[in-house]
Amino acid sequence: MTITITAFEKSPDGGKGLARDTRVRWALEEAGLPYQVRLVSFRAMKEPAHLARHPFGQIPTYEEGDLVLFETGAIVLHVAQHHAGLLPDDADARARAIAWMFAAVNTVEPPILDFVTARLFEADKPWAEARLPLVADRVRDRLKQLSARLGKADWLDGGFSAGDLMMASVLLRLRASGILDEFPSLAAYVARGEARPAYKRAFAAQRAVNAG
Ligand SMILES: N[C@@H](CCC(=O)N[C@@H](CS)C(=O)NCC(=O)O)C(=O)O
DSSP states (O other): OOEEEEEESSOTTSSSSOSTHHHHHHHHHHTTOOOEEEEEOHHHHTSHHHHTTOTTSOSOEEEETTEEEESHHHHHHHHHHHSTTSSOSSHHHHHHHHHHHHHIIIIIHHHHHHHHHHHHTSTTSTTHHHHHHHHHHHHHHHHHHHHHHHTTOSSSSSSOOHHHHHHHHHHHTTGGGTTGGGSHHHHHHHHHHHTSHHHHHHHHHHHHHHOO
């Protein structure tokens, strides 16, 4: 069955791979699944046709036959549950990998989004100078905990899984700020994710749309 995802017609990051369609492309590449992309403008994202796919008028979405999904965590989990390569077979290891997916979007991504918002979109606010260090330290707290758990391992729980795919995708947003490099083991972890052939194909595909 044909898989169609949506992505920005023109991503604000100019093709750095930070728009969230990249993590869905990455999962599809890891699973070896071909897919089509429907590009949407910011205006089209808020119109009824797209709102029927995504109640919050965002990208990415995922269509496969009658199934329409939004939320990257749900999309990557769906792909991982139905195709080999992203979740371990052992039931307990599988549950732990899914826990890491939730940790990525629910525990690690929120402070990172607060930080990115404060740094990029609220820098001109009168309270920005006082707030930015606070939100940056909240990110550091999480990264400290995450790097303590990762230790010297390559991946968070045994072999590479959808948990790592989501976590590395979330951490990537920090690179431009320099905070990721304060945690060399996490910077290396993200680099390991980026070195995977499936990630490279996903990155190149979104870049072909957005660069220039
Ligand atoms: N929690 C959602 C977040 C989706 C999201 O924020 N998408 C961004 C692009 S990366 C978007 O569509 N932004 C435009 C907007 O919100 O109008 C997910 O993981 O899918």
